[in-house]
Amino acid sequence: MPELPEVETVVRGLQSTVAGRRILTVALRKSDFIDDPAALERELPGRQIERVERFGKFMLLRLAGVPAQSAQGLSTSASSSSIEPLAEALLVHLGMTGHLAPHFPDQPLTKHTHVTFELDDGRELRYTDARRFGRMAYLAGAALAAELERFGADPLLVTKQDFAGRIRASRSRIKALLLDQTVLRGVGNIYADEALWKAKIHPAKIGARLAPAELETLRKELRKILLRAIELRGSSISDFVDAGGIPGDYQQHHKVYGREGQKCFRCGAKIKRIIVAGRSSHFCPHCQPAPRVLSRSRRKTKRNQPRATSKR
DNA sequence: CTCGATCCCTGGACGC
DNA sequence: TGCGTCCAGGGATCGA
Numbered sequence: 001m002p003e004l005p006e007v008e009t010v011v012r013g014l015q016s017t018v019a020g021r022r023i024l025t026v027a028l029r030k031s032d033f034i035d036d037p038a039a040l041e042r043e044l045p046g047r048q049i050e051r052v053e054r055f056g057k058f059m060l061l062r063l064a065g066v067p068a069q070s071a072q073g074l075s076t077s078a079s080s081s082s083i084e085p086l087a088e089a090l091l092v093h094l095g096m097t098g099h100l101a102p103h104f105p106d107q108p109l110t111k112h113t114h115v116t117f118e119l120d121d122g123r124e125l126r127y128t129d130a131r132r133f134g135r136m137a138y139l140a141g142a143a144l145a146a147e148l149e150r151f152g153a154d155p156l157l158v159t160k161q162d163f164a165g166r167i168r169a170s171r172s173r174i175k176a177l178l179l180d181q182t183v184l185r186g187v188g189n190i191y192a193d194e195a196l197w198k199a200k201i202h203p204a205k206i207g208a209r210l211a212p213a214e215l216e217t218l219r220k221e222l223r224k225i226l227l228r229a230i231e232l233r234g235s236s237i238s239d240f241v242d243a244g245g246i247p248g249d250y251q252q253h254h255k256v257y258g259r260e261g262q263k264c265f266r267c268g269a270k271i272k273r274i275i276v277a278g279r280s281s282h283f284c285p286h287c288q289p290a291p292r293v294l295s296r297s298r299r300k301t302k303r304n305q306p307r308a309t310s311k312r
Numbered sequence: 313c314t315c316g317a318t319c320c321c322t323g324g325a326c327g328c
Numbered sequence: 329t330g331c332g333t334c335c336a337g338g339g340a341t342c343g344a
Contacts, residue, residue, distance in 0.1 A: 032320090057338080096337055097322080112322085131321045133338060172314065181339085189337070278316065279337075 002094040004155065004186030005229035007054050009248060010100060014052040014059070017102050022048045022065070022120040030114045033095075033129065035137035043067050043138050044090065044117065056151050056185025059100065061090040088140040091147065095133030101126060151185040155222055158184065163219040167207040174210065175203035176277035178222075187222070190257045191229065193282045195222035197256040202288040203281040204274070209291070228253070256282035 002010070026044045031037040046068030053060040092100055097112075102123045109116075115127035115136065127136065139147055153162055166183050167174070177183050178192040187195075196203050198221040201214060210218070234248030251258075255265055260273040260282060269286035 093338085095321095095339085129321095130323070131337085133321070135339090170313075176314085179338085 002096075002098065002234070003057060003188035003191055004054070004226055005191070005232075005250065006234035006248065007057050007059060007094065007186070008230050009233045010094070011052050011054040011059055014061075014100065014102075018049055018119065018123075018125055019051050020048065021123075021125075022046065023117045023125075024120055025118040027116040027118070028114065030132065033114070033132045033134050033136060035135070035139075039138040040090070040115075040136070043088075043140075047088075054186075055148060056154070056181055057093060057188065059092040059094075061092065063088040063090065087144055088138075089144055091135070091137045091139055091144075092127070093135040095129060095131065095135065097131045098127065098129040098134035100128075151181055152183040153185065155184045155187055155219075156226060158219065160216055160219060164212060164215045167210065167215055169208075171206055171208055173203065173276055174201060174205050174207040174218075175279070175281050177207045179277060179279060186226075189279050189281075190254070191222065191225055193257045194225050194255055196281075197283060197288065198225065200287050202290050203276045203283055205291045256284065258282070 023044045023046070026041050028034070028037055028041065034040060044063070044067070046065060047063045048065045050062040050064040053062065092098070094100070102119070103126050105118075105122065105124055109126070110128055112130040112132075113126050113128045114132070117125040119125055127134075137147075152166060158166075163184075167177055169183075170177065172180070174196065175192055178187050178195070179189065193203070195218060199214065199218040201210065201218060229248075229250040232249040232253070234250055256271050259271045262271055263269070264271055264284040264287060267284065267286045269284050271282055272285050273280050273282050275281065
């Protein structure tokens, strides 16, 4: 559920509370959501969290300093000394139910706290994730770059041309494209539905068939919605809270998400929910008319054209 | 290339 | 009160 605005909210909180702190120890409990658990235990102790950034739905804890262990031995691998220092980061994806926040050590561990980073100011940065749909990975240099390159444009920064090009590059439905992190990074189910409603576009429409004006409306509305949601510190569905444990407020502004059967705020029609691209999609059947696909048969019967069934 | 199906996982909602 | 069942959802993966 944490999408771009929620992740941005958490990132801002962490940037102001744990940036600059050094990690002393790493304690892992369940670790099946971590790419390489041993790498965390090996590389993180002794490192400083230089800054915290958002990348799509990922959080990047940029690391500085030297790992505690390599300060002792391993000097024989001297070839690395000539290589310029490469970027290193702890990548964190919150999945559906992930939380990353600083705690005082006397606060009891909750049932699903799987990772604890002991910090140099006496606090603990704890990762909690009931469903473990999240992901955590220590990545450096080329591996980090390669990981980040997989993702598409940031929806807050993408230009008109780039956005149009990306949407038109495939024959997928617009909902699928908005959710595809290699097209745009950071949009999830809530904000995809909200943006499509605002732009009056049916989620099952083929992206490549959207008119340039529709695409530009969609890009602008998506951006506005995301920015507004960031202002309100995200949507608190399930149990999203920011790094300080405070819920967001944007869920009060949802126009379609979670409003199945209720009246459209624009026209009063009942909001519908269908499955598109395997995800539940909320939309107004009146404001967001279905794509033309259905009208083909209607046209055929009307004009009584001979071509009976589909011939490719 | 794009799709649906399936899996991961647990808590919450719901029915009885 | 306590079951069982279904569902949510981001993302990886596989087969159609």
